[in-house]
Amino acid sequence: MPLWLSRQPLVLASKSDIRGKILAAAGLRFEIRPAHIDERAVEAEAGVSDAAAAARVLARAKADAIAATVPGRPVLGADQTLACGDMRLSKPVDAAAAAEQLRALRGRTHELHSALALVRDGTLLFSCIETARLTMRDFSDRFLEEYLDMAGNAALTSVGAYQLEGIGIHLFEKVEGDYFTILGLPLLQFLEYLREHGFVDG
């Protein structure tokens, strides 16, 4: 198990259930302090042009917001954006929005951009952005209705209204990219950095 060697335990600046589960399953010790930022305002101020740039800027903003409150501690911020052609989607607000979003994505390929930023005392220690491409089946309206009935509120917790590791897998005909990138935390890149910089035993 990768032993956390740093005296300063990691802080995860995320309310995301799956991000906490991913780090815990990898044996990392951390504390959760969700960052409450105005994502639209951060994007507007940064003048970001595309979904990938937005994910990078937002991950950094979340890490900065929490790092300012925990001097000396490494803080991990994360963000995931979804793009399909010129369309950018975010977490659906209700079941109707989830249905509309999935109707717009079915039969097409969309990209998930997952970014990380590790910040300590205002200094960016590590950042990465990874992209996955997912092709949805052209499923029927009846299937979509049954999927949303089964998924329930879980569909509202993901940027694409699905959990790939759950029944969301039934939506797809092809998935290209790293599993952890799709779930919202590019773990392999993060662990490589932690090993190379003595945060964990490698």
Ligand SMILES: Nc1nc2c(ncn2[C@H]2C[C@H](O)[C@@H](COP(=O)(O)OP(=O)(O)OP(=O)(O)O)O2)c(=O)[nH]1
């Ligand atoms: N379990 C699961 N979650 C997914 C999947 N795809 C995306 N997600 C989740 C991960 C993130 O929690 C969420 C992406 O939204 P954000 O990056 O804005 O994070 P969120 O608002 O959840 O938390 P945060 O902003 O980090 O406090 O979607 C998936 O396939 N499985």
